[in-house]
Amino acid sequence: MSEQSRLSVFKTYKLYVGGKFPRSESGRVYEVTDSKGGSWLANAPQASRKDARDAVVAARKAFGGWSGATAYNRGQVLYRVAEMLEGRREQFVREVAEAEGLSKSKAGAAVDAAVDRWVWYAGWTDKIAQVVGGANPVAGPYFNLSTPEPTGVVAVLAPQDSSLLGLVSVLAPVIATGSTAVVVASEAAPLPALSFGEVLATSDVPGGVVNILSGRTAELATPLASHQDVNALDLTGASVDLARTLEEAAADNLKRVRRPAPEDWSTDPGTSRLTAWLETKTVWHPIGV
Amino acid sequence: MAFEYAPAPESRSVVDLAPSYGLFIDGEFTDAADGTVFKSVSPSTEEVLAEVARAGEADVDRAVKAARKAFTSWSALPGAERGKYLFRIARIVQERSRELAVLESLDNGKPIRETRDVDLPLVAAHFFYYAGWADKLSYAGYGPDPKPLGVAGQVIPWNFPLLMLAWKIAPALAAGNTVVLKPAETTPLSALFFADVCRQAGLPRGVVNILPGYGDAGAALVAHEGVDKVAFTGSTEVGKAIARTVAGTDKKVTLELGGKAANIVFDDAPIDQAVEGIVNGIFFNQGHVCCAGSRLLVQESVQDEVLDALKRRMATLRVGDPLDKNTDIGAINSPEQLARITALAEAGEAEGAQRWAPACELPSAGYWFAPTLFTGVTQAHRIAREEIFGPVLSVLTFRTPAEAVEKANNTPYGLSAGIWTEKGSRILSMANKLKAGVVWANTFNKFDPTSPFGGYKESGYGREGGRHGLEGYLDV
Numbered sequence: 001m002s003e004q005s006r007l008s009v010f011k012t013y014k015l016y017v018g019g020k021f022p023r024s025e026s027g028r029v030y031e032v033t034d035s036k037g038g039s040w041l042a043n044a045p046q047a048s049r050k051d052a053r054d055a056v057v058a059a060r061k062a063f064g065g066w067s068g069a070t071a072y073n074r075g076q077v078l079y080r081v082a083e084m085l086e087g088r089r090e091q092f093v094r095e096v097a098e099a100e101g102l103s104k105s106k107a108g109a110a111v112d113a114a115v116d117r118w119v120w121y122a123g124w125t126d127k128i129a130q131v132v133g134g135a136n137p138v139a140g141p142y143f144n145l146s147t148p149e150p151t152g153v154v155a156v157l158a159p160q161d162s163s164l165l166g167l168v169s170v171l172a173p174v175i176a177t178g179s180t181a182v183v184v185a186s187e188a189a190p191l192p193a194l195s196f197g198e199v200l201a202t203s204d205v206p207g208g209v210v211n212i213l214s215g216r217t218a219e220l221a222t223p224l225a226s227h228q229d230v231n232a233l234d235l236t237g238a239s240v241d242l243a244r245t246l247e248e249a250a251a252d253n254l255k256r257v258r259r260p261a262p263e264d265w266s267t268d269p270g271t272s273r274l275t276a277w278l279e280t281k282t283v284w285h286p287i288g289v
Numbered sequence: 290m291a292f293e294y295a296p297a298p299e300s301r302s303v304v305d306l307a308p309s310y311g312l313f314i315d316g317e318f319t320d321a322a323d324g325t326v327f328k329s330v331s332p333s334t335e336e337v338l339a340e341v342a343r344a345g346e347a348d349v350d351r352a353v354k355a356a357r358k359a360f361t362s363w364s365a366l367p368g369a370e371r372g373k374y375l376f377r378i379a380r381i382v383q384e385r386s387r388e389l390a391v392l393e394s395l396d397n398g399k400p401i402r403e404t405r406d407v408d409l410p411l412v413a414a415h416f417f418y419y420a421g422w423a424d425k426l427s428y429a430g431y432g433p434d435p436k437p438l439g440v441a442g443q444v445i446p447w448n449f450p451l452l453m454l455a456w457k458i459a460p461a462l463a464a465g466n467t468v469v470l471k472p473a474e475t476t477p478l479s480a481l482f483f484a485d486v487c488r489q490a491g492l493p494r495g496v497v498n499i500l501p502g503y504g505d506a507g508a509a510l511v512a513h514e515g516v517d518k519v520a521f522t523g524s525t526e527v528g529k530a531i532a533r534t535v536a537g538t539d540k541k542v543t544l545e546l547g548g549k550a551a552n553i554v555f556d557d558a559p560i561d562q563a564v565e566g567i568v569n570g571i572f573f574n575q576g577h578v579c580c581a582g583s584r585l586l587v588q589e590s591v592q593d594e595v596l597d598a599l600k601r602r603m604a605t606l607r608v609g610d611p612l613d614k615n616t617d618i619g620a621i622n623s624p625e626q627l628a629r630i631t632a633l634a635e636a637g638e639a640e641g642a643q644r645w646a647p648a649c650e651l652p653s654a655g656y657w658f659a660p661t662l663f664t665g666v667t668q669a670h671r672i673a674r675e676e677i678f679g680p681v682l683s684v685l686t687f688r689t690p691a692e693a694v695e696k697a698n699n700t701p702y703g704l705s706a707g708i709w710t711e712k713g714s715r716i717l718s719m720a721n722k723l724k725a726g727v728v729w730a731n732t733f734n735k736f737d738p739t740s741p742f743g744g745y746k747e748s749g750y751g752r753e754g755g756r757h758g759l760e761g762y763l764d765v
Contacts, residue, residue: 136755231746
């Protein structure tokens with residue numbers, strides 16, 4: 001038997017837009033290195049403003065179907081994401097360990113938490129409306145009901161430090177309630193996010209519901225923050241200075257903005273990331289015979 | 290047949306107007322730091338009602354400091370005690386409601402029928418509603434012990450001066466915040482009378498501060514670093530400027546901005562009821578309503594029937610003295626607003642829409658605009674896209690429900706919408722698809738303190754009213 005070791009097959013990392021895996025239209029890539037030693041891991045696509053706009057178009061196109069799906073159906077799909085991620089646990093433990101310079105066991109804990117986070121949000125899809133909506137006892141003969149509705153297309157700057165668990169923690173609540181997402185992955189550690197696109201593609205998540213871009217956060221966030229067809233902006237992965245500039249740009253069409261804040265991805269996520277992307281609609285109708 | 294009505298004026302003697310009013314800071318009426326004053330004018334007669342101190346940057350600073358100082362003890366009060374102050378305020382508003390209604394009609398120009406039957410009852414109801422929340426915040430769904438934010442800087446418009454004050458102040462105080470509120474420059478008086486209500490209620494000094502003034506005072510308030518929360522009701526343009534100002538800060542913001550609501554009438558709608566709803570939708574409060582049903586979308590097959598009935602009904606609307614109990618449509622709030630309405634109506638004609646208004650005699654003094662409708666309006670016309678904020682209705686038609694949804698949603702606004710049909714499943718399907726924060730089905734322009742109000746898209750964010758209205762004033 002030959003002792004010669006087999007030469008491994010590298011993966012070409014690609015964007016995930018509209019359910020497909022394109023390279024950046026710009027043809028650009030950038031080097032991604034291991035967070036510890038600085039050794040080369042892969043070339044990631046360096047997405048352009050045009051890629052960001054294409055992603056918004058894909059997200060808008062997917063919004064009608066996804067927001068119109070039943071909450072039960074969205075829950076099933078999110079649970080399927082957890083199943084698919086669990087099945088590729090080993091791959092993600094390796095990628096997260098390299099990306100974040102973690103030990104195998106710590107990376108394993110992060111991946112497990114990411115799987116569990118999908119399960120948590122899968123369970124929320126058909127409960128949040130009962131928790132935040134309801135009948136209002138108006139002083140008159142009227143039926144009056146408030147229900148939460150998804151805000152639309154949400155641009156998400158994923159956290160820079162937590163390449164998978166952080167990404168999942170900001171993405172899952174956006175799509176749980178029926179919005180669609182354009183996510184900018186961690187700039188220095190985009191590989192787990194790009195691989196995660198492959199999980200989504202095999203999880204019954206309709207194409208365009210989640211779009212994942214890698215590249216320079218500021219370069220991609222700028223056109224997203226000023227895009228007139230983006231409804232909301234999650235600045236979690238933005239620096240303080242960048243966040244201010246982006247929030248100013250977002251004012252132009254009054255995007256709903258979530259500002260960056262210190263985060264601990266290991267704690268109970270609560271509901272604030274669900275409600276951040278919800279609109280309350282209140283319907284009145286007279287009561288009479 | 291035309292009915293003749295004898296004048297039935299409400300007596301203005303219930304209002305004791307002083308010649309001049311100060312700013313209300315730290316429990317005292319005071320002059321502006323630089324001594325500036327402005328005049329508040331009755332839009333129905335152009336009579337000067339009173340001279341009012343005009344707040345500037347130094348006054349904003351003084352008021353915010355007073356509110357900050359008061360915050361420590363106000364937020365530390367047991368919720369039940371805060372609630373009792375609000376209950377007192379609600380009761381005093383009820384006791385003084387006729388006086389406040391007449392005052393509001395004088396200063397704003399809106400009919401006494403509306404201030405007496407809509408504005409004032411809702412003002413009292415808002416304080417009553419949020420009073421009850423003050424000691425129940427831990428049950429509101431925002432965690433076991435939600436905290437107030439601090440000082441709320443609030444800027445309100447002139448269309449419902451006292452009601453917008455109530456929407457702002459009641460939840461802010463219930464949650465344990467203190468307040469600096471700037472009323473609009475054309476309608477400062479009811480807020481200053483409210484300051485007196487606070488004094489009668491024994492509200493601790495500095496908890497509510499009222500700063501009459503112009504946009505510069507509002508901008509200074511929003512930008513002040515001692516303000517933790519900004520609440521604004523007004524134009525989308527100013528709302529965007531506020532969103533830019535607070536970018537990068539920790540300030541929490543809620544914005545209630547403009548609208549261009551579609552009021553959709555299907556062929557199976559009860560026509561007479563729909564016509565009443567259309568009239569209420571656009572002519573209530575002279576159309577000075579952000580959620581006004583300013584675009585009538587009528588199904589093509591009933592267009593003639595609806596428009597004939599609507600014109601007959603419009604011909605019976607009585608325009609004139611706001612204090613006359615028979616008046617349906619009062620005065621336009623200011624010459625600036627009248628000029629804006631006039632310019633947009635002229636643009637409607639210039640762009641090819643057909644203008645119609647009933648024969649209607651307008652008073653010689655004051656600012657007036659006859660109830661007007663435009664037919665032959667397309668989605669490209671300015672009168673279909675821009676908020677007119679006056680008694681001007683743009684009529685468009687549709688054939689299918691899908692077309693109605695598409696036209697209704699074809700606007701950067703998303704505050705409200707109306708649906709008129711007898712078919713329940715169609716109501717629910719339309720309500721699902723309309724991008725609007727409030728949907729009135731077979732009714733219009735209904736408000737209640739328990740019912741969340743606020744918009745999608747460029748109509749702003751956050752909700753006022755109901756349990757939802759607490760969120761904007763809690764650190765959650």
